[in-house]
Amino acid sequence: MITLAKLMKIKEKTLNEVGDKFNKNIELNSLEIRDKLRNAGVINPLSIEEYIARDGYLGALKASQMKQTDIIQEMKKSGLRGRGGAGFPTGLKWQFAHDANADQKYIIMNADEGIPGDYMDRIIMESDPHSVIEGMLIAGMAIGATKGFIYLRIEYPKCKVVLEKAIKDAYELGILGSPLFNTDFKFDIELRIGAGAYICGEETALIESIEGMKGQPRNKPPFPVTEGLYGKPTVVNNVETLCIVPQIIQKGGHWYHKIGNPETPGTKIHTISGKVKRPGYYELPTGMPIKTILEQVAGGMANGSDFKAVLFSGPSGGFLKKDELFRRTGFDTLAKNGVQMGAGGLIVLDESNDIVSLCRSFMKFNMKESCGRCTPCREGTVRIYELLKKIESGMGTDKDLIQLEDLSYYMINSAFCGLGQSAPNPVLSGLDKFRNEFQNKLYNFGEGK
């Protein structure tokens, strides 16, 4: 059984052992904040002792002395919104699951990070695995769940090793599987590995997959918070959401709410790829202008590249042009401008990138990853892909362009789940902002002028 005294003993011992390792500075850009990544590169991710030495599991300790409703209240105060892409208020989600009456409830950590260009979850899991375990523990206490699942994509073998070790250590220390801090709350975590399907990042498809079924989304409602895994109330949270929970509990909701853009408080880890000088991952407060992110954080365009657009959240996102870069990050702020912030991946394009070809390649991704359940997604992605291929090859007609737009709106309206509903986003955004690129490729376009 784990107690405060035991934690403190480990902390003291470890601090003596590591010497001044924790005080070494990590080179950071002045705009970066390290809340979620406070341990990244500082501690040895395979050592639970080093996590504890950095005040790990004190959040869980504090939560264990709180009433369930108070934990949820604290989460609500923090204003934390799910970082998986939908931005649903985490406190509210927990509230729903807490209010649902059931003999068994579950916590699932969605670590099926599959959007091309996104790897913030991987960084968190690889560098600080205990932060998410602690987050799950607290979520479990808040809603009354005693069992948690981590659904990890198979393409993250290193995360698997790190998480397995972390779970094992937590069990050995009595953090998992035994009564926690003199309470009668016990929590178990099981690691489940996906089989490569992108759609399993959709929460209901993920639940189906854990149950051993084919990864296909379920109809909503009922939502997982009332009827989830094995029909029981289930909270599905993203890695980046859960990793900050311990600190919110420890430092209070108000602390978190003060950071960043008030409608999406806190920080966001952005992974920036493409034609910039310093691609990589950066934890930044929300509400930062995209121009600042690109120029001051990522170091501006790579040598010899001219900025054309930045694409948010890959195959389900949209483009921002040069004159839109003053926009600030935040779920609602960006959505107002027709762009989904998603999980926060940015792909920077220069003039050598072709929008039609990019759209085609993303549509191919969606086509391959469609589960095939509903007509719009199963058939729509194929046809849109073919239309794009035709236009790219120079054989497209005006009618094809109309059909492309028509099918895209149709998918947004009628597809079953988030994958299908957002698959045409790049196409529609491309048509909106770079229509001339599509038109220029049409058969005999402009001849006879």
Place this chain on the structure above:
Amino acid sequence: MSDFVKMTINDIELKARKGQTVLEVAEENGIYIPRLCYLKGINNEGDCRVCVVDVDGQNGLKSSCKLEVYEGMKVNTGNEKVKSSVKNSLELLAANHSFECWACSREHNCEFLRLLRKNNVQNPLAEKQEHGRKERVIRDSSVSLVLDSGKCLLCGRCVSACHTYTGLDILSINKRGSDSIVESIDPISIDNSGCVYCGKCIQACPVGALTEKDGIMKVQEALNDPKKFVVIQPAPSVRVALAEEFGYPVGTNVEGKMYRAFDELGFDDIGDVNWSADLTIIEEGYEFIDRLQNGGVFPMFTSCSPGWIRYIEGYEAEYLPSLSSAKSPHMMQGAMTKQYYAPKMNIKPEDVFVVSVMPCIAKKFEIERPEMQSHGHRDVDAVITTRELARMIKYNEINFRDLEELKPKGQLSQFTGAANIFGATGGVMEAALRTVVEVLEGKSFDEVEYKMVRGTEEIKEATLNVHGIDVNVAVVHGVRAIKEFFEILKSGEKQYHFVEFMGCIGGCVNGGGQPITLPETYEKNDFIELRSKALYDEDKDMALRKSHKNRAVMVTYEEFLEKPNSHRAHEMLHTHYKNREYLKESK
């Protein structure tokens, strides 16, 4: 709290019950919402997105078949957004569909074709040559079923029907995305997948993606061959369902017209499986009496339904000794036609071609069983379903409704009322009781109706005192009920003597080879009830209602078979079974 909610559909104010779906409420109020994958009581997944509606305050369109009503809900079923979505869905499905309507068995009742017409759908996506089509996979290696992915709309109705009716889950949608395909557990051969051929998947299919294995071609070839003496024999339940294919109300008996149609189609002789139903009762009845008097295996199970045979062989093989060794009626009839009836007319067995019209696709499998032969001649050469018979009549441009009735004269077409009711659940049991009771008691009774074994309850039980013995009988129909019954049986709570099993709910009247009706007609009529009633009505009007009173059968015993269960009868009319539990394991 009130059990009702107020809502509007297309600005019409309505009161709806809580828990109802938008589709149900719309239907109750006469508002039509197109649908494809929705099949009442069977499939309700919301996948096809044809039944979408627009709800005030909600993003995107919702499937009305899944959407529950709530207070103050405002629904629009036909605005531009909805219309264009429905049209788009249908266009996308059409682009992948193999339109071979003229050659399709569902040409006259294709739900997809009707939807396309109703929504004025063009086929703009398929016109374009550069647009790829999905690879078409036709799985036709089975003896009973054909799956054609070219016509499949992936609605999932067959998968749900298999699950709902049998619980065996033979079919599933395999692979993902645009590669999705409906297949059996063993994708190559449905024969090896543990399927019992109930055919409910065919009847659930909105198009012709699932069909019976064609038997018409073989029959037509035989008819065209001048050397062949082609005999046709319809099952008891065919005459009360065939009419639906020609627009008659459900439950119309068209026996006379059916015989005339056989004549017009050019068959050389008309038999009737009703004759051998009477013969079956004699054989099976005496087998039962023998077991009763000489300490045979109990309970005894009937053996007429090949779907049921397939089930017991594949899933409950330890009970095989309980099965009656009697062949199913049409197999007996085939054997007797070739070995007894034809030689009487100086026709050689090898020149006879026997065609059975069956309400069943499992019969197609049954005739291929190696043991179903007598003296080296296949007992039955071809099986066509009720649907295929209707198609043959239509292909030959016979105006069925105008046909005059015909009564065949052949010996093997005479029957009693006991044979009629074979087509309904409990019918075999009742017919058997009519004979067994009289034989055991040694006297004749006026009362012949055993109403306790009638009706559509899935497991019916009764106890009769016959000649001082309490005989426990049971009637079980439908694979799910069969499964349940075996649990009762294994619990050992009760000892049974005689159990009738049918693979399909309601018995043969509801067989997998019977006419397919559009869902809305199906929902409004109790098909099992109406078709069964037509059979019981015919029975009631018959002068003879007991199998052992059938002269045409008794003459056969005098001339050929000697006595029930004789050596010769065993040779021609009885069979054996095979443990096929590997089917269960293959799942």
